[in-house]
Amino acid sequence: MQARFVAMEDGFRLDYAGRTLLVHTAARPAFTFGVGVPDVQMYRGNFQITDQASDFPVLTVATIAPQSISMVGEDGFAVELTLTGTDTGFDFSIVTSEATPPTALPANAPGARCNRISVALEAAPDEHIWGGGEQLSYLRLNGRKFPMWTSEPGVGRDKSCELTRIMDAEGMAGGDYWTTNYPQPTFLSSAQYACHLGSSAWSALDFSDPARHRIDVWEGNLTLEFLFAGSMADLVSALSTRFGRAAPLPEWAISGAIIGLKQGAASFDRLEKIRSAGAAVSGLWCEDWVGIRETSFGRRLFWDWRWRADRYPDLAAQIARLHADGIRFLGYVNPYLAIDGTQYAEAAERGFLALRQNEDAPYIVDFGEFDCGIVDFTNPDAADWFAERIIGKEMLDFGLSGWMADFGEYLPTDLRLHDGSDPMLAHNHWPVLWARVNARAIAARGKTADAMFFMRAGFTGVQAQCPLLWAGDQCVDFSRHDGIGTVITAALSSGLVGNVSSHSDVGGYTSLHGATRTPELLMRWAELGAFTPVMRTHEGNRPDDNLQVDSTAEILDHFAAMSRVHAALAPYMRALVAEGAATGLPLQRALFLHYPANHDYACCQDQFLLGPDLMVAPVIEQGATSRQVLLPGEDSWIHVWSGETFSGGAHLVHAPLGSPPVFARHASPYAAVFAALAKARGPIAEGTAK
Template identity: 65%
Template sequence: MPLTIATGYDWLSCHHAGREVLRSTPAAPAIFVAKGQPIVTMVRGNFDITDTPQERTALAFAQMDGESALLSAAPGAPPMLRLSAAGDSLRIETLQPGFDRVWINLVAQPGEHVWGGGEQMSYLDLSGRRFPIWTSEPGVGRDKSTELTRLMDAQGMAGGDYWWTNYPQPTFLTSSLIACHLDSSAYSVLDFSDPARHRIEVWEGAFSLEFFADDTIAGLVGQLSTRFGRQPPLPDWAIGGAIVGLKHGEASFTRLERILEAGAQVSGLWCEDWIGIRQTTFGRRLFWDWSWNPARYPALPDRIAELAAKGIRFLGYVNPYLADDGAQYQEALSAGYLALRQDSDAPYLVDFGEFDCGVVDFTNPAALDWFAERVIGREMLDFGLSGWMADFGEYLPVDLRLHDGSDPMLMHNRWPVLWAECNAKAIASRGKTGDAMFFMRAGFSGVQAHCPLLWAGDQSVDFTRHDGIGTVLTAALSAGLVGNACSHSDVGGYTSLHGNVRTADLLMRWCELGAFSPVMRSHEGNRPDDNLQIDSSDAILAQFAAMSKVHAILAPYVRHLSDEAVATGLPVQRPLFLHYFEEPLFAVQDQYLYGADMLVAPIVQAKVTGRSVILPGEQPWRHLWSGKDFAPGTHFVDSPYGQPPVFYRPESRFAPLFATLETVQ
């Protein structure tokens, strides 16, 4: 049933699919409006955003005006907001000048659980908390009780908090089997801190709320995937072995040979430093001019051909900004493709930490086409790259001037989607959709239709609750519920600051997690010389090699899951409640279903040799490594290195494939 609006003498009600989603009375008004003037401070992708709303007004009275409802502050007062129903959407428009802040309280059911919010790192179940929706750096530490977060807050507001994320999305699902999406790119807040209501705050005067309902949570996830667009399929090569990340210049190829000699199954070599490096106090950074750097990789075309002969693809790195000391910056400047300052026609420069960059203005179609063809098409795809990290997208400032005249406050969240569209357009122009692959950390509503693979961003190289290895599970599960079928992470983590470095324990466990992810890719991190790498010791290398074999053996199953995602929208990594809809499972975020037939409970705590695992349902699960069957329930499972807790359905048609993994050491 479509959404309906009805009013009475002292009430307003909206229903969708037979359920009341909004109710307002003079005693409990559901909608408020105000005037706002945001104050936004950005330091290298970290944002501080404040507002002091003026003339906040409760709209407690409503009357029908044709098919719409007009809301006012008092009987007989001028209407201040219009509600209109169109299909499954509720259109909201303020009617008085300057009122560009809206709060809407939706009906919440007693004990209702809530998920979504884009790619959340700290909490899968959003109940009881509020989540600002603004793409940004995720922060380092993300826990105000820790010294690392305190130090990073003191250095450029970079510590973060539980809601900070590269990929927010104003979409949520509830255990009542309804979902709501805010169709606006404005700064917004999903507020679930009051169990009596779900509040949406929007910094825009005209927008829509879209509602979805289904009989199952899987059906609801499929509907959302259809709404935002299905991800392109993963290439066979990307799931058929590990992608080894090395940034050691020409020496990377020598190191790769040792990794191969150790028996690792390698499908790709990822050298993000293919464009050269720039040393900063943060660590070894890249030179942001997107073309081959012969000084760093003297014979790269020949090397790419040699790798191809071994069935190994070559991957690189790109982002949508241009260093002002690079050749492509000058080319974009001459063509008028850069965003400008508000006070002059000079290009706007963004401080990325000891170097400045211009912003390629993707609101100019010619600029987007130029980047897709001139940079990604010619310098990367035609050169021989099969994939790349499409980094950043979160840094659009709000005080620049864009080609199309749009408000940067409204364009900021949309920027990652335009960036994804640019990458996908370049790949399509070469007929390589489904063969070439890029992966992104930044996102917003609609990125799903363009980006085939997320990565969870720049986790700290540790086991910490809000910024360590465990957060990549929450990231994959939350993003998967709103239409992102495939996610992965940096094996080993990335951020190493203030003496925080990798342990062998962390690296060994992250290898295991990578093996049971759609794509297994290692990363040397921001301080590679200070940290252990996958080839730092024979033991670590043996673990990486063994886990890469596991990943390669599972390729037919992952192919099935990727194809299933294209057909149905179901993610590859799934919360337990997606197939076992039981309240005790609603907040479980440290284990996941790998498709419907496998259950993975990675080790995400330091120095442990086992953990408790929940086996849901009514049928037994088979332990992957021993072949022993376990009854449903909670079990403590021993987990030596190389044998993370993994179970599968004995009746699965992939059971013979899974059984072969017992012999992998």
């Protein structure tokens, strides 16, 4: 089925598969424009952005030729739009030709005053919309507006809750339902098409009007790309091909739990305690390998990216010992340099730091009781220096097999970059440049199949660089907009735009204003983590105040059991990783990707398919010992813990700690792997952790 532009008496429309996607007439303009002056306030990665914008005058069609054209045809299509009732002489054009992709719709407003464009697409009453990058609160986007600006997501992310109000008062840090580390101006429609905005400017996907989907962008030109497919799964695969695919996860990363500890040399003793309890472990992640910095927020790191012998004596020998025992060592890095570290001075001397706008001095960012410079990745020499000098020599050559590549969201909009680019356009693209530095460092050492990094920040194109997302800094609770459940939504939404693998901090991260982990929260998160591509723990920002996986015998036994389940899934996970590399399909999938006929699945964001053959419905409500599970009627399903067969439909499933509702598709070729999960877990004593 071809998409076609069709000329109308005073405009044109774009049709596909019997549905009109876009109409532009004088009475119903699809394209409007204006002039704006942004006001951007940033405090520690949290943004308040407002705009002083003109009204959007109506545009009318001046010329259109030819009368009708297929988007996949060989001829070009041109539309010239001019202002109504103005004397600015402003022109706006849409031109496609053989030089542009057949599904691309480039629009250009060359007038010097225009820096705002809005496009309205036609919506249908029965249409479902998803996408927007990595969304944390809502999988289905209908009825809401989603600004696209990478930032700290905030704490609480719910303006009606006390924690969010406190954090807003303390530093704009409460967030909202749409704030995210990884936005992307791409949406998917249940009409089996996707639309992508080709701009890194501030933009918004607005689905609040049931009649029209609106895309706003703060730039004087844009390209809309449309992709079409015969199924939603094929559409996701097409998006993955469009944006690119990163290297697959290495074998060790999916073969056991990665234990996050930051206790210096004592971390090795704690690791042995966890292993002695029967945990299946494939990695030790010590983000404090670079040293620590105690702040009022909690235990932070010293941002000078090199081994600190005072905290980890004889670390190289310890890494070698772990490696010989089948365990990899992971660290931490981010793209900023503390001004009291040695690498900051080196970067400043070489001219590798972003500068203040009106002077040749490094731009300094306050990260919360310490200041940092920004390595300017628009300078190719600076990017090469970071990849080789820091990641290559200090990390890979030292023996690290992986790391958290943190941050990427903090690029201010009032600095000066090496390539002269506008920071308002560079801000969203910054995480992609950061991901590219990490991927380049690994490739240069020939370790693409053996080492990995994981990121929380992203934008269009990060899919081709970063092999593993992590869902950011959730609160250590069950809250609706910032707790355990949001990491499911994050994985499903990011997977729809071409990111194959996602995971989260088991136990959450943010502990502020008296919020601390409960045994129940930690154990439920371990159950969820066992059925994600990578199972990794984190001690959080206040490790001394919070329960850890080895804090009590009950928690440790439970965690060890779940880690064994994760390890037992490795043959199936390995196949999914290979499938993702070949097709771009994510490992964690929204139900509608495989079962599009059931409209109840459009909004389902509290359970997921792990590949095509496992239905995972984690318990994400405090105090719950059962939960409702949706099972597609096209298949029969086997409860992996009891072996009981379930038919399709909604079922209330008993779910004590240690037995999260997980079902295997009856006809799966991996039936033997799934049947072994209960044995790998071992016996579980029913009860409720307090």
